[in-house]
Amino acid sequence: MDIEQRPTEMVKFYSGNSLPLELHKVRVVQKLHLLPIEKRLEAIERAGFNSFLLSTRETYLDMLTDSGCNAMSDRQTAAMMVADDAYAGSQSYERMEVQVKNMFAKEYILPVHQGRAAENIVGQAFVHEGDQIPMNYHFTTTKAHFEINGGTLHEIYTDEALKVKSTHPFKGNMDINRLKDVIETYGAARIPFIRLEASTNLIGGQPFSMENMRQVRKVADDTNIMIVLDASLIGENAWFIKQRESGYAQKTMGEIIREMSDLSDLVYFSARKLSSSRGGIICTNRFDLYDQMRDLVPLYEGFLTYGGMSVREIEAMAVGLEETLDNTMISQSPSFIDYFVRKTDGLGLPVVTPGGALGAHIDAGSFLSHIPQQEYPAGALVAAFYLISGIRGMERGTISSVRLEDGSDLLADIELMRLAFPRRVFTLSQVEYAIDRLKWLFDNRRLVGGLEWEKEPKVLRFFVGRLKARGDWPVKLMAKFREDFGDSL
Ligand SMILES: *Cc1c(COP(=O)(O)O)cnc(C)c1O
Numbered sequence: 001m002d003i004e005q006r007p008t009e010m011v012k013f014y015s016g017n018s019l020p021l022e023l024h025k026v027r028v029v030q031k032l033h034l035l036p037i038e039k040r041l042e043a044i045e046r047a048g049f050n051s052f053l054l055s056t057r058e059t060y061l062d063m064l065t066d067s068g069c070n071a072m073s074d075r076q077t078a079a080m081m082v083a084d085d086a087y088a089g090s091q092s093y094e095r096m097e098v099q100v101k102n103m104f105a106k107e108y109i110l111p112v113h114q115g116r117a118a119e120n121i122v123g124q125a126f127v128h129e130g131d132q133i134p135m136n137y138h139f140t141t142t143k144a145h146f147e148i149n150g151g152t153l154h155e156i157y158t159d160e161a162l163k164v165k166s167t168h169p170f171k172g173n174m175d176i177n178r179l180k181d182v183i184e185t186y187g188a189a190r191i192p193f194i195r196l197e198a199s200t201n202l203i204g205g206q207p208f209s210m211e212n213m214r215q216v217r218k219v220a221d222d223t224n225i226m227i228v229l230d231a232s233l234i235g236e237n238a239w240f241i242k243q244r245e246s247g248y249a250q251k252t253m254g255e256i257i258r259e260m261s262d263l264s265d266l267v268y269f270s271a272r273k274l275s276s277s278r279g280g281i282i283c284t285n286r287f288d289l290y291d292q293m294r295d296l297v298p299l300y301e302g303f304l305t306y307g308g309m310s311v312r313e314i315e316a317m318a319v320g321l322e323e324t325l326d327n328t329m330i331s332q333s334p335s336f337i338d339y340f341v342r343k344t345d346g347l348g349l350p351v352v353t354p355g356g357a358l359g360a361h362i363d364a365g366s367f368l369s370h371i372p373q374q375e376y377p378a379g380a381l382v383a384a385f386y387l388i389s390g391i392r393g394m395e396r397g398t399i400s401s402v403r404l405e406d407g408s409d410l411l412a413d414i415e416l417m418r419l420a421f422p423r424r425v426f427t428l429s430q431v432e433y434a435i436d437r438l439k440w441l442f443d444n445r446r447l448v449g450g451l452e453w454e455k456e457p458k459v460l461r462f463f464v465g466r467l468k469a470r471g472d473w474p475v476k477l478m479a480k481f482r483e484d485f486g487d488s489l
Contacts, residue, residue, distance in 0.1 A: 010335065020335035023328040024424055027074060034060040034390050034489045037478050041387060044474070048466025049383040049451055051392045060390030061430055063419040066333075066358045068272040070423035073323060076276065076316045083311035093305040096318040103254070103321050104231075104261040106283035108290035110297050111307025111314070115232050115270025116141035118280045120300060122228060122268060125292045126193060127151040132186040135195035136174045137161070137203050142195070142230065151192075154182050161203050162413060164352050164363045169244035171206035171356075172199065172237070176215045188223040198260070199233030199240070202396070204416075205337075205356030207240040210248065210259060217263045226265035226289075232273045234260065235324040236334050236357030253325045265289065271313075273358070275320025278313040333357070333423045340421075340431055347439050352416070359420035362438070364397060367417075368448055373398055375450025375470060378415040381441075384448045385417065387474055388481050389437035390489075394418045399451075400462040444480055449473035 010018035035043070035058060047053035056062055062069065084091040093111070100109050112118045119142050127133065129150030135142075137155050146153060158175045160168040174196065183191060194216060199205045220227050238256040241248050248256060261267055266289055271279035284290055294304070301308040309317075323329045334357055341355035350363040364378035371377040378397030386392055397415035404410050419434065441448075455466040 019428065020332070020339050022427065023332065024073075032060055033057055036489060037387065037481050040390055041474055041478055044383055044386055045468075048454060049379065049468060050462070050465060051382050051386060051394060052463050053466070054386070054392055058390075059386075059392045061426060061434060062392050063359065063421070063434070064392050064394050066273060066420045066422045067270075068277045069425065070273075070277060071425050072277070072316060073319070073329070073424075075323070076319045079315040079319045080312040083315045085311055086305075088303050088305055090305050090311055090314070092311040092314045092318075096314045096321075099318045099321040100281055100283055103257055103325065104267055104283050105258055105285075106261065106267060107285050108283060108287060110282040110290070110293060110304070111309060112268075112280040112282065112297065112301050113308030114272055114278065114280045115230075115268070116145065117301055117308065118268035118270070118282045119145040121282060121293050121296045122266070123149045123151070124296055125289075126228075128192070130190060131192050132182065132190050133193065133195060134174075134179055134182050134191065136172055136197055136208060137200045139197060139201050139230065142197075156182065157200075157203065161200075161206065164350060164366070164414070166353055169207075169240070169354065170209040170212060171354075172197070172203055172208040173212040174208065174216055176212075176219065179216065179219055183219070183223050183225070188225050191223075191225050193226045193228045193265070194220055195228045195230060196264070197230040197233075198237035199357035201233060201358065203356075204352050204361045204418075205233065205236065205358040207237040207244075207356065209245050210241050210256070211245065213260060213263050227263065229260065229264035229267045231260075231267050231269040233357050234269065235274055235330045239327075239330050239334055240357070253327060253330060257325070271317045271320070275324055276313060276316040279309040279317050280307075281317075329424075333421050336426065336428070336431055337421050339428070340419075340435060343435050344438060347435070347442075349438060349442050359418050361396070362393075362417040362419070363414065364417050365415040367442065368445055370446065371448070371450045373411050373415065374409060375452065376415075376467070377450070378412075378417055379451050379467060380448055380469075381417045383451065383469075384474075384477060385438065385441055387477060388441055389434065391419070391434055391437070394420065395462060399465070399467075402461070403456070440481075440484070444477065447473060447477045447480055 011021040012018050043058040123145040127146050127149035131151045133151050134154045156174050156178045158173050161171045199207050266284040268282040338355040340360045344351040350366040352361040364381040368377040379395045379399045382393045382395045396418050397412045401410045401412045450470045451467040454468045
């Protein structure tokens, strides 16, 4: 099926255009800061050319991540006011339980404070020394928790997954033959579960199809292995199935999510992405699985009716889950991303296609093809884009990788700048601004140079590491900006 034939939800204009019209109105606003470029140069230097070290006071559009910075609805904030403060047996928890059951049709539910806490519990309960865990792709926290318990990850993505330019509607699919090979090689006894991640985060928010999930289920049934679904981005995955997979256009979001849940033995999610700004859930219909996990919740999280969340967060999550089933609420972020991706692709910019969930990804390796990978093109692109726009993206390339024992960098498979689209946060004119400035940067890309380390931490260096520009390219880039934009912000 050609994805080009199936645009996401757009409203036709008389002029002939179609636009992803905002189907919400803004009732609470937060002031943003668009500093002059001279101040932005000072800010990025102060931040060691690392966007994690910028303050939102210095940022115009915060496109670092969608995690925990989605907009709340009026109904969510209203629900937070009626939250029932209680250590045990809170009515807020009961309301949330009703929504989780409604959405996932799972009987046994465990609350946790965020997604990685669910992974800690799933990891401790089911992953043992020497275990092998097949998955469509890893997420950073998943990998850490499963490895700490002695597991080895096997990423079984298809050949399409890491291609920058693709029209494949389901780049998050698992390669079924390779999955069978891994099971054959290691034996089902060493495989505690197969993990499927909805809207595969690190592949660029790319979904898997229901057909693929059914094939994975068949393999799981044949080999008697269970399926664990990471549902942190399930709303968007279900939305893409509705948009892109034949036979699903008429199905409701609820029916699609329910079908995905029914194909899984255990479901967990981070509510920082799904539905609210905090929290997480593990749920299953199998009492034996629940029983192996339950005692870990009071140990690490809190009592079984709050799991480390405040009752206000629980109320917001309950309403947010309900709103995930609403087309107009869930379509906003993927439709805006789709708009950004189609438009930048049309302008000839190296953006990853097709659009996925959570954000757009720019291929920094081809955007800045004159910068060797050892000089961090993705990091340089993030810094340069902040400098000329005030927009904060995230580096997903070699800076986010590690240094090897021989002292060299483990070069990333692909150098990406991620521009996250937190749900319902930005307007279309802000998206147009991002597209416009990115095009300007592309036309002036030769002025951008590489980065080098000033202070490099040993672990997770991308979070707080400091770099500097090689040469004085930021000053030259700023001069060209002034030449073209005058004294405009
Ligand atoms: C964010 C995320 C997690 C971790 O959740 P946190 O709430 O940040 O701990 C796990 N899996 C996926 C797919 C995610 O996107």
